[in-house]
Amino acid sequence: MDPERCTCESLRAEVLRTAILHSELPLPGVPGEREALSAPGREHLDACATCALWRRARLRHVAALTTLERFGAPRELEALVVASFSSDSRRERAISALTRLGRLTTPAELDDAMLDGPALEGSASESREVTETRAARRAPRVLLRLVAEEIADPAKARARRFVGSLPRLRAVPELDQLVERELARPTRTHSRGVRAAVYASLAAAVLAAVVGPLAVSLLGVSPKRYPFRVEHVRVNAASEFDAGVFDAGMFDPAKLDPSARELLDGLGGGILGVHRI
Amino acid sequence: MSSSTNNTSLSVLQASPALIDSMIAAASQVRFQGTRRFESHWKVGTTRYDLEYRERVSADGQGQFTVEPLDLIAPDVSTGQEDLFLLLSRAREGFNWRYRDFRIHHKPTFLRNYEVVDSGAIVQRLGYDCASLRVQRRSKAQVVYLLEVELGTGVVLSCRTETPDGALLELAEYESFELAPDLSQVAWHQPAVDEIDLVDPSNPTEIGGGAHQPRFVDGAFVQLAAQKITSTAAQTPNQFARYVYTDGLEVVFFLYGGALAPQSAGAQRVDDVVQVPPSVGPWQLVVATIHGERLIGMGRLNHEDLLDLVASALY
Numbered sequence: 143m144d145p146e147r148c149t150c151e152s153l154r155a156e157v158l159r160t161a162i163l164h165s166e167l168p169l170p171g172v173p174g175e176r177e178a179l180s181a182p183g184r185e186h187l188d189a190c191a192t193c194a195l196w197r198r199a200r201l202r203h204v205a206a207l208t209t210l211e212r213f214g215a216p217r218e219l220e221a222l223v224v225a226s227f228s229s230d231s232r233r234e235r236a237i238s239a240l241t242r243l244g245r246l247t248t249p250a251e252l253d254d255a256m257l258d259g260p261a262l263e264g265s266a267s268e269s270r271e272v273t274e275t276r277a278a279r280r281a282p283r284v285l286l287r288l289v290a291e292e293i294a295d296p297a298k299a300r301a302r303r304f305v306g307s308l309p310r311l312r313a314v315p316e317l318d319q320l321v322e323r324e325l326a327r328p329t330r331t332h333s334r335g336v337r338a339a340v341y342a343s344l345a346a347a348v349l350a351a352v353v354g355p356l357a358v359s360l361l362g363v364s365p366k367r368y369p370f371r372v373e374h375v376r377v378n379a380a381s382e383f384d385a386g387v388f389d390a391g392m393f394d395p396a397k398l399d400p401s402a403r404e405l406l407d408g409l410g411g412g413i414l415g416v417h418r419i
Numbered sequence: 420m421s422s423s424t425n426n427t428s429l430s431v432l433q434a435s436p437a438l439i440d441s442m443i444a445a446a447s448q449v450r451f452q453g454t455r456r457f458e459s460h461w462k463v464g465t466t467r468y469d470l471e472y473r474e475r476v477s478a479d480g481q482g483q484f485t486v487e488p489l490d491l492i493a494p495d496v497s498t499g500q501e502d503l504f505l506l507l508s509r510a511r512e513g514f515n516w517r518y519r520d521f522r523i524h525h526k527p528t529f530l531r532n533y534e535v536v537d538s539g540a541i542v543q544r545l546g547y548d549c550a551s552l553r554v555q556r557r558s559k560a561q562v563v564y565l566l567e568v569e570l571g572t573g574v575v576l577s578c579r580t581e582t583p584d585g586a587l588l589e590l591a592e593y594e595s596f597e598l599a600p601d602l603s604q605v606a607w608h609q610p611a612v613d614e615i616d617l618v619d620p621s622n623p624t625e626i627g628g629g630a631h632q633p634r635f636v637d638g639a640f641v642q643l644a645a646q647k648i649t650s651t652a653a654q655t656p657n658q659f660a661r662y663v664y665t666d667g668l669e670v671v672f673f674l675y676g677g678a679l680a681p682q683s684a685g686a687q688r689v690d691d692v693v694q695v696p697p698s699v700g701p702w703q704l705v706v707a708t709i710h711g712e713r714l715i716g717m718g719r720l721n722h723e724d725l726l727d728l729v730a731s732a733l734y
Binding site for chain 1: 457459461468469470472491494496504507508511514515518519589648659672674676691692693694695696699700702704706707709715717723726729730733734
């Protein structure tokens with residue numbers, strides 16, 4: 143600093159700059175503090191009582207501010223910052239920004255350009271062509287029916303869509319051979335109806351063999367495959383064991399294998415036998 | 420932290436090994452007698468079966484025991500029917516003692532397969548301090564046992580068997596209990612003459628042929644017993660090899676009947692088929708007729724596990 147130009151203003155600026163840059167400096171009056179100033183600054187300080195007073199006050203202010211307790215950022219801030227970079231958060235912000243955008247209305251001229259006529263529907267000047275075009279753009283009636291069916295029974299509609307999306311199964315090649323062999327018999331009259339009936343019956347048999355396991359798995363009866371046939375039995379009072387659809391409500395333990403029934407009875411303390419004594 | 424919160428945080432405790440050891444030893448080392456109420460509530464399809472009766476249980480602390488039915492409470496039957504029921508139940512006392520009642524059959528397998536949680540509370544039953552335990556299989560649990568075990572002896576004074584969603588299946592609860600009583604008038608259980616231990620379980624010549632035994636994965640089950648039994652029913656065959664396996668607590672039965680009688684000419688041959696009836700209470704059952712041999716499997720497993728065991732035995 144030019145000693146001839148060390149004014150109060152420049153001295154004060156130097157004091158502040160020094161205090162800020164060297165906040166570890168001791169307070170005014172403590173040895174070492176004056177030496178941080180330049181020589182012209184020290185000379186001005188010795189000559190100007192006002193600046194000396196100002197300096198002591200400002201240095202106390204700086205010391206008080208620098209010794210204030212620091213508050214750390216809340217812990218949640220870090221998590222929020224990290225979350226804000228996640229794709230979900232960015233998407234949410236994007237959606238929020240888009241929805242806040244103002245909607246632009248289409249100019250009437252666009253409608254005119256599309257329809258080649260006045261934009262107002264039903265107006266007297268609207269051409270027949272425009273009217274027909276408008277009608278053609280309405281949703282077809284079948285769509286209304288389909289929507290109504292969906293609303294009336296959503297489960298049925300879903301089931302229909304599911305079945306429709308199942309892969310189609312091709313008939314096995316042997317089916318053709320079986321049909322040809324059947325039709326080659328000399329005693330048969332190969333009318334068209336007979337051929338159709340033969341194809342239908344054989345196709346039904348093949349279809350049952352192919353779709354049967356799929357239906358069983360859907361019913362949840364026995365999804366695993368075993369090296370033996372598994373029959374979930376239904377027993378009623380009038381018949382022996384017979385394979386069929388599982389019907390627990392009709393089951394009578396009295397029809398069980400006798401040894402199995404004895405064992406079960408014992409495990410239950412006689413619970414089955416007591417009802418038949 | 421309040422004391423009640425302390426109790427809550429300590430509530431999930433594994434039962435002490437000493438308590439489990441005492442429970443295992445109680446059947447053969449504790450001399451006692453008591454009157455017990457037994458209830459059984461099963462569902463078969465949509466039909467409900469209920470049974471309730473009283474029995475007197477005695478043990479001499481040296482391996483001898485009796486389970487003597489006293490009176491039938493439910494269902495309501497005639498006196499003659501009740502007498503017949505009590506007589507049949509007395510004939511089953513060995514089976515009741517070994518397989519119907521709560522019993523830890525094999526300690527290492529039990530500890531591997533089951534979780535025993537001690538509530539930490541001491542409950543009073545008939546004047547005795549009891550531990551309150553919950554026993555459940557670690558995986559695929561079909562039933563849950565809630566026990567009150569007398570702390571001094573390990574005797575189970577109350578055993579409540581429930582489905583995992585809390586429905587009561589069975590209840591065996593002492594209504595009176597006495598330690599070291601006078602048992603001089605007790606007629607002890609005698610083994611049934613129609614149950615004979617197989618000399619070689621893997622080759623039961625007693626029933627005329629080799630048997631097929633299921634193969635269990637990773638020692639999940641161990642063999643508990645292998646006997647020849649003679650069925651009282653008129654059926655062919657009427658002699659079976661009965662194999663009993665245990666996962667430490669639950670038992671799985673396999674009845675191997677050997678070759679079936681030759682079928683009459685013209686009869687429809689039914690072969691390589693496993694019939695799966697609906698569950699009877701908590702018990703699943705499969706009846707297999709494969710390669711002319713008959714096998715019955717039964718256990719508190721889901722039916723797919725039972726089918727797997729049948730497949731492992733026969734293929």
